[in-house]
Amino acid sequence: MTKTEQPSRSIAEWVTFSVASLIVAIIVSLVGYTWLNEKNQPPILSVTKKQTIREVDGQFYVPFEVENTGGDTAESVQIMAELLINGKVTETGEQQIDFLSSGETEEGAFIFSQNPRQGQLNLRVGSYKLP
Known part of the structure; x- marks a missing residue:
């Protein structure tokens, strides 16, 4: 061998x-x-209205920003807006964001036919689902 x-x-x-x-x-x-x-936390979503409302052709564009400060990704994030003038809801709007991962921020805008400065504009996150 x-x-x-x-x-x-x-x-x-x-x-x-x-x-x-x-x-x-x-x-x-x-x-x-x-x-x-x-981070094993659920999504923590917040929506904020930006200060600049612009008017174009009689329509009012209200920009917003939504942020996920939680740990998990959120899918189908629904943002809702209500415009109250003289205590009554005069217009509503909805936005859908496909997904928002942890630490991510998305921007969008709501479009109203009445001036939001003449009333109270409420923005909120309506719902989301987990992937």
Whole structure:
């Protein structure tokens, strides 16, 4: 029985092995870090009206911003607006945002035929669903 000798590894093989091992170690550590520090909170959604209301061709554009400060992603986020003039709801509007991940902000606008400055405008998040 003869013993065959394994050829020694070249420097290029050792460098390639080291780089590949480093990449795998980084990926494993990032997955572990994400898993340990993941916020297991439901979505926390807030909507704010921006200050600038603009009028174009007799229509009033009211920009808004919705933000998810929670841990999970929200799908089908429904934003609702009510315009009250003299205590009565004169116009309503709805927006649908497909998804809003944690820390993400989306912008949109409601369009009214009556001036929102002459009444009270209420914006709120109506609903969402979990993916």
